[in-house]
Amino acid sequence: MMDRPRILQQPLFGKSALFRDVELSLENLGVDLRLLGMVALTLVVSLVGAVATAYLGLLAIPLAASTILILFITRQRYRVWWLSLILLLMGYLFLSKGFATIGFFPVYVGEAVLAIGILTLVLVPFLGKRVHLRPLLRPEVAVMMLFVVWQIIQTVPYFRAYQLNTIRDAMLYGYAAFAVLIVLLIPKRDVQGFFDLFGRLIPLMLIWFPVLFFISRMSLISVTFPGAPNPILYTKASDMGVHLAGIGAFMMLELDRRSHPFPRWLRWTNWLLWTANVIILGAMGRAILVTVAASLAIVVLVQPFRSGWHRPLLLVVIGVCLLVITGLYSTLKIDLGLHREVSVEQLVENVASVFGQGDDSAGGLEGTKQWRLRWWDAIIQYTFHGSYFWMGKGYGVNLADSDGFQVQEDGSLRSPHNGHLTILARSGVPGLVLWAGFLGLLALRLLRLAMRRSKSDPWNARYALWILAYLVAFGIMAGLDVFLEGPMGGIWFWSLIGFVLVYFTPASDGQVQPQA
Numbered sequence: 001m002m003d004r005p006r007i008l009q010q011p012l013f014g015k016s017a018l019f020r021d022v023e024l025s026l027e028n029l030g031v032d033l034r035l036l037g038m039v040a041l042t043l044v045v046s047l048v049g050a051v052a053t054a055y056l057g058l059l060a061i062p063l064a065a066s067t068i069l070i071l072f073i074t075r076q077r078y079r080v081w082w083l084s085l086i087l088l089l090m091g092y093l094f095l096s097k098g099f100a101t102i103g104f105f106p107v108y109v110g111e112a113v114l115a116i117g118i119l120t121l122v123l124v125p126f127l128g129k130r131v132h133l134r135p136l137l138r139p140e141v142a143v144m145m146l147f148v149v150w151q152i153i154q155t156v157p158y159f160r161a162y163q164l165n166t167i168r169d170a171m172l173y174g175y176a177a178f179a180v181l182i183v184l185l186i187p188k189r190d191v192q193g194f195f196d197l198f199g200r201l202i203p204l205m206l207i208w209f210p211v212l213f214f215i216s217r218m219s220l221i222s223v224t225f226p227g228a229p230n231p232i233l234y235t236k237a238s239d240m241g242v243h244l245a246g247i248g249a250f251m252m253l254e255l256d257r258r259s260h261p262f263p264r265w266l267r268w269t270n271w272l273l274w275t276a277n278v279i280i281l282g283a284m285g286r287a288i289l290v291t292v293a294a295s296l297a298i299v300v301l302v303q304p305f306r307s308g309w310h311r312p313l314l315l316v317v318i319g320v321c322l323l324v325i326t327g328l329y330s331t332l333k334i335d336l337g338l339h340r341e342v343s344v345e346q347l348v349e350n351v352a353s354v355f356g357q358g359d360d361s362a363g364g365l366e367g368t369k370q371w372r373l374r375w376w377d378a379i380i381q382y383t384f385h386g387s388y389f390w391m392g393k394g395y396g397v398n399l400a401d402s403d404g405f406q407v408q409e410d411g412s413l414r415s416p417h418n419g420h421l422t423i424l425a426r427s428g429v430p431g432l433v434l435w436a437g438f439l440g441l442l443a444l445r446l447l448r449l450a451m452r453r454s455k456s457d458p459w460n461a462r463y464a465l466w467i468l469a470y471l472v473a474f475g476i477m478a479g480l481d482v483f484l485e486g487p488m489g490g491i492w493f494w495s496l497i498g499f500v501l502v503y504f505t506p507a508s509d510g511q512v513q514p515q516a
Contacts, residue, residue, distance in 0.1 A: 191499050203266065210276070238477055253465060449504055450462075474489065
C-alpha cells in the first residue's frame with residue numbers, strides 16, 4: 001500500500017477521535033481531502049466575491065484580482081512578476097504601440113506590471129527572503145538615484161496645477177522603477193534566460209517586423225482594445241528601428257550561437273532579412289539609419305576581430321553593386337501611400353539630411369529638421385542662458401505650448417522630439433548633468449567589461465558590448481524622437497539597465513535567490 005502524502009499523515013481536524021473518524025471515512029469514500037479543501041476555498045471566495053460585488057459594484061473586480069495576485073505571489077514569489085515583465089517586453093517588441101494601449105486610462109498594461117512588481121517587493125520580506133541593497137550602491141546607480149530625486153523635486157510642485165499630465169510627463173524618469181525592481185528581485189540566471197530567449201526569437205522578429213509595419217501603415221486590421229486610440233496591430237518605425245540595431249549587434253557578436261546555434265544558412269537568411277528591414281524602415285526616417293549605424297559601429301570599433309562584422313558589410317556591398325549595375329537604384333520604388341516612399345533616392349536623402357542640407361521635397365526632411373533645431377535652440381537659450389537654469393519648467397507644463405512650437409491642432413504635442421533636451425527643459429541644467437553623468441558611468445562600465453578578455457566567461461565581454469550597443473541605440477533614438485517618454489521605449493530602456501546591474505554583479509552582491 002502506498003504511503004499517504006505528508007500533508008495527509010496528520011489528522012486534518014486535530015487529535016480528536018471523532019474528527020479522526022470523520023477524516024478516515026472521507027478517505028474511504030475516495031474523497032481527496034486536498035481537493036475538498038480547494039473546492040471549499042473556491043466556494044468561500046466566490047461567496048465573498050458575490051457579496052463584495054453586490055455592495056461595491058465594479059470596485060470588487062480589482063479587489064478580487066489583487067487578492068488572487070497576492071496568493072500567487074506568496075506561492076511563486078518573484079516569478080509572477082518576472083513572467084509578467086517578460087510578457088510585457090515581448091508585447092512591446094512584437095505589437096509595439098498597439099499593445100501599450102491595452103488597459104483603461106490612466107492605467108495601462110505597463111503600469112499594471114509595475115504595480116505587480118511593487119507589490120512583490122513589499123511581500124517578499126514577509127516570505128522569508130531578504131532584499132539586498134548592495135547592487136544599488138554602485139556609482140552609476142547612486143547617480144541614477146540622485147537624478148530621479150532631482151526629477152521628483154521638479155514634479156511635486158506642479159501636480160496640483162497639472163494633475164495627470166504631471167504624472168504622464170514624469171514617466172520619462174518614472175520607468176526607472178523597473179530597473180530597481182529587476183535589481184532587487186531577479187537573479188542572474190533568469191537574466192541569462194531572457195538573453196537566450198531574445199536570440200531564439202531573432203528569425204521570428206525579422207519576419208514579423210515588416211509584416212507588422214505594413215499592417216499598421218496600410219490600416220489592414222482595425223481591431224482595437226475597448227477605448228484604445230490605436231489598433232492592436234499598430235507600431236512606430238522608430239520602435240522597430242531600435243530593436244533592429246540591437247538584433248544587428250547581437251548577430252555581429254555571434255551571440256546567437258550561444259543562445260541557439262542556428263545553421264549557417266539560417267544565419268545568412270537572418271542577415272538578409274535584417275538588411276531588408278533596415279532598408280524599408282530607413283526610408284521612413286533618418287533616425288533609424290543613424291541609430292543602426294551607430295550601434296554597429298560600436299561593435300566594429302571595440303571588437304572588430306571577434307565579431308561577424310564582415311557579413312552585413314559584404315551584403316551591403318553586394319546590394320549596392322547590383323543596384324548600380326542593373327540601374328535599379330533610380331527605378332526601384334515602393335509607394336506605401338505615406339508621405340515618404342521606399343527607394344534608394346529616399347535613403348540617400350535621409351542620409352544627406354543627417355550630415356547636411358537635404359532635399360525638402362523628399363518627404364519634408366529639411367523642414368522637420370529645421371523646426372526641431374529651432375526648438376532645441378530655444379530650450380538651450382532659456383536654460384543655459386536664461387531664468388530656467390536651475391529648476392527648468394517642471395513636469396506637467398506642455399512644452400510645445402510654452403515654447404511656442406505647437407503644431408498639432410489638439411495640442412497633443414508635448415515634447416521637443418528629444419528626450420535629453422526634454423530633461424533639460426523640465427529639470428534645468430543640474431538635471432541634464434545628472435542624466436549625462438549616469439549614462440556616462442554606465443557606458444564606461446560596459447566598455448571596460450567589453451574590452452576585458454575573461455577566460456572563465458568568454459561570453460561576458462560580448463554581452464557587455466551588445467547591451468552597450470543596444471543602449472546607444474536607445475540613447476540616439478531618444479535624441480531624435482519622442483521615445484523614452486513612452487512605455488515601448490522607456491520600459492525596455494530601463495529594463496536593459498536593470499539587466500546590466502544584475503548580470504554583471506556577482507550573485508553574492510545580493511538578489512532575491514530563486515526557489516529550488
